[in-house]
Amino acid sequence: MNARVQSAPFDLAAEMRGFGEGAGAVVTFCGIVRDDSGRMTALEIEHYPGMTERALNDYGQEAAGRFDLTDWRIIHRYGHLAVGEQIMMVATAARHRRAAFDAADYLMDWLKSRAPFWKREIAHDGSGEWVEAKTSDEEALARW
Amino acid sequence: MNARVQSAPFDLAAEMRGFGEGAGAVVTFCGIVRDDSGRMTALEIEHYPGMTERALNDYGQEAAGRFDLTDWRIIHRYGHLAVGEQIMMVATAARHRRAAFDAADYLMDWLKSRAPFWKREIAHDGSGEWVEAKTSDEEALARW
Amino acid sequence: MTLDILYFAWLRERVGQPRERIETEAATIRDLVAELAVRDEWHAAAFADMSAVRCAVDQQLADLDTQLAGSREVAFFPPMTGG
Amino acid sequence: MTLDILYFAWLRERVGQPRERIETEAATIRDLVAELAVRDEWHAAAFADMSAVRCAVDQQLADLDTQLAGSREVAFFPPMTGG
Numbered sequence: 001m002n003a004r005v006q007s008a009p010f011d012l013a014a015e016m017r018g019f020g021e022g023a024g025a026v027v028t029f030c031g032i033v034r035d036d037s038g039r040m041t042a043l044e045i046e047h048y049p050g051m052t053e054r055a056l057n058d059y060g061q062e063a064a065g066r067f068d069l070t071d072w073r074i075i076h077r078y079g080h081l082a083v084g085e086q087i088m089m090v091a092t093a094a095r096h097r098r099a100a101f102d103a104a105d106y107l108m109d110w111l112k113s114r115a116p117f118w119k120r121e122i123a124h125d126g127s128g129e130w131v132e133a134k135t136s137d138e139e140a141l142a143r144w
Numbered sequence: 145m146n147a148r149v150q151s152a153p154f155d156l157a158a159e160m161r162g163f164g165e166g167a168g169a170v171v172t173f174c175g176i177v178r179d180d181s182g183r184m185t186a187l188e189i190e191h192y193p194g195m196t197e198r199a200l201n202d203y204g205q206e207a208a209g210r211f212d213l214t215d216w217r218i219i220h221r222y223g224h225l226a227v228g229e230q231i232m233m234v235a236t237a238a239r240h241r242r243a244a245f246d247a248a249d250y251l252m253d254w255l256k257s258r259a260p261f262w263k264r265e266i267a268h269d270g271s272g273e274w275v276e277a278k279t280s281d282e283e284a285l286a287r288w
Numbered sequence: 289m290t291l292d293i294l295y296f297a298w299l300r301e302r303v304g305q306p307r308e309r310i311e312t313e314a315a316t317i318r319d320l321v322a323e324l325a326v327r328d329e330w331h332a333a334a335f336a337d338m339s340a341v342r343c344a345v346d347q348q349l350a351d352l353d354t355q356l357a358g359s360r361e362v363a364f365f366p367p368m369t370g371g
Numbered sequence: 372m373t374l375d376i377l378y379f380a381w382l383r384e385r386v387g388q389p390r391e392r393i394e395t396e397a398a399t400i401r402d403l404v405a406e407l408a409v410r411d412e413w414h415a416a417a418f419a420d421m422s423a424v425r426c427a428v429d430q431q432l433a434d435l436d437t438q439l440a441g442s443r444e445v446a447f448f449p450p451m452t453g454g
Contacts, residue, residue, distance in 0.1 A: 012170075013157035021228070024178035026156075027171065027248075031454055034168035034239060046380055048446060051430035076453065084165070088454060095178060097252060097371075104171075105245055108454055114432065115453035116446075118380035130381050133450030175371055190297055192363060195347035220370065232371060241454075252371055258349065259370035260363075262297035274298050277367030 001064065001072055003056030005047060007079035012089055015073060020093030023070045025100040029108055031087045040121045043087070044128060045078040048116035052076070059110045067103035069094050074107065076117065106144055112137040145208065145216055147200030149191060151223035156233055159217060164237030167214045169244040173252055175231040184265045187231070188272060189222040192260035196220070203254045211247035213238050218251065220261065250288055256281040289313070291356070293324070295334065296365035299341065302334035317343055318352040320362065334364070342367055372396070374439070376407070378417070379448035382424065385417035400426055401435040403445065417447070425450055 004010075012030050020026040033043050056074045064072055071093035081087060090107045094100040111117075112134075119131040148154075156174050164170040177187050200218045208216055215237035225231060232255065236247040255261075256278075263275040294307045314320035325335040335341065343350050344363045356362070374393055378386045397403035408418040418424065426433050427446045439445070 013160050016157050016160065020174075020176070024176055026174040026176065029241070029245070030164075030170040031241070032164070032168055032170065036239075048377070048379060048427070048430070048448070051427060051446070054430060055432075095180075097173070097175070101173070101245070101249055101252075108241060108245075112454040113451060116379070116427070116448065116451055117453035118449060119452045120380075130449065131452045133452050137454075138450075192294070192296060192344070192347070192365070195344060195363070198347060199349075256371040257368060260296070260344070260365065260368055261370035262366060263369045264297075274366065275369045277369050281371075282367075 001060070003053055003060050003074040003076075005049075005053045005056065005076050005078065007077060009086065010075045010077070010089065012086065015075065015089065016091065019073065019091055020071045023093035023100070024095045025097040026091065026093045027100040027104040028089060028091045029104050030089045033081050033083050033085050033087055035083045037121075039123045040083060041124055042080055042082045042122040043131075044080055044120040044122055045087070046118045046120070047076075047078045051116050052078075055115055056111070059107060059114070063092070063103045063107050063110075067092070067094060067099040067106070069099070069103055072103070072107075074111070076111065076115065078117065080122075109137070109141045109144065113141050145204070147197055147204050147218040147220075149197045149200065149220050149222065151221060153230065154219045154221070154233065156230065159219065159233065160235065163217065163235055164215045167237035167244070168239045169241040170235065170237045171244040171248040172233060172235045173248050174233045177225050177227050177229050177231055179227045181265075183267045184227060185268055186224055186226045186266040187275075188224055188264040188266055189231070190262045190264070191220075191222045195260050196222075199259055200255070203251060203258070207236070207247045207251050207254075211236070211238060211243040211250070213243070213247055216247070216251075218255070220255065220259065222261065224266075253281070253285045253288065257285050289356070289359075291320075291359065292361045294361065294363040296363065298366055299334045299364050302330055304330050312356075314356055316352065316356060317345070317350060317354050317362065320356060321352070340366055372439070372442075374403075374442065375444045377444065377446040379446065381449055382417045382447050385413055387413050395439075397439055399435065399439060400428070400433060400437050400445065403439060404435070423449055 073091045076088040092100045092103040120128040217235045220232040234251045236244045238244040264272040377390045
């Protein structure tokens with residue numbers, strides 16, 4: 001039942017050890033840096049120290065109440081992340097499958113649009129471009 | 145890209161090592177034996193040897209095509225499983241988050257209603273009762 | 289034709305055996321069920337409520353109208369409860 | 372009142388600094404933005420299109436009508452792109 005913000009890599013496998021004991025269903029989501037354009041070598045992720053960890057903990061606790069979670073974990077990285085590196089993970093544990101799925105989905109929608117992170121795509125030539133927020137992410141949040 | 149049917153426990157953490165490399169999003173679901181009634185000590189899971197593994201591979205391949213998965217894995221156990229033990233897991237990897245979530249959700253709906261497993265709840269006194277299929281599981285499948 | 293008939297879960301318990309080999313001329317699953325159900329009281333109990341029975345032909349899910357020509361194995365079982 | 376103003380991502384780049392401390396009597400974020408935007412051309416560029424600017428007051432998401440009384444820290448940034 002906690003959120004962490006860190007520049008260091010995390011080990012999804014290690015994080016899952018012992019997670020959700022006593023639950024009936026555990027869902028994890030892991031996001032990985034992906035080069036869609038063919039021009040990108042890395043992401044640089046800026047965040048708002050002080051606010052970030054508290055915001056993630058708030059969203060996690062809100063989701064825990066809303067979906068009756070027995071456990072949850074959020075890890076989000078910042079700094080320089082090469083293509084192929086893990087960016088973040090969410091894990092949710094609940095008595096029933098639907099709640100665990102929905103809570104993970106819900107947390108991802110919150111993180112996409114409401115967690116104070118900003119991504120910059122770093123190209124092969126070293127130039128960087130800020131990633132624009134997607135209207136579809138904002139719409140996804142309105143589902144809940 | 146494979147399905148396994150086994151009586152032995154599996155290690156979710158070990159299964160996730162290296163899974164979905166090159167993807168943008170990885171989702172896992174893990175089901176755990178849960179005692180809802182307060183009278184249960186274990187599940188006994190019967191299956192249809194010969195048909196089961198092939199059916200799971202068929203569903204996995206179908207989902208891979210439908211959701212453009214870059215990787216997937218299904219593991220389902222049978223035999224005597226005590227409360228707290230892991231029953232099964234599904235993992236999906238895709239370029240985008242929505243596809244990975246939907247594919248895992250879809251596979252779970254198929255497994256619930258179309259994979260040849262039958263559960264019996266074993267009570268403290270050793271008596272057993274077959275678990276009845278839920279109408280809600282059948283309805284969930286009709287969503288897709 | 290010779291068919292292996294398999295039973296799972298409570299159908300296996302009602303019939304009293306996990307499998308049997310039979311000779312039949314049944315054209316469809318429906319015909320086969322009609323033959324099996326009159327074998328004895330155990331088979332009759334297993335097939336008493338067909339709304340609770342599912343089946344597979346040669347390890348593929350099937351329904352009552354599925355044709356049996358060329359098949360080797362038919363399985364009967366309750367609605368599945370995987371996951 | 373004394374306020375710490377923080378800028379992130381391209382707002383930080385346009386303003387040319389990550390934070391500044393100011394004295395203000397602004398009642399709301401809207402008033403504060405009006406004050407900051409006329410400081411110099413860099414601030415003007417940062418606040419040119421408010422539809423692309425989000426803000427937080429004391430590390431809680433806020434909007435243009437949020438009251439500033441008693442606040443200590445205000446942050447401006449583009450729409451977030453986490454996850």
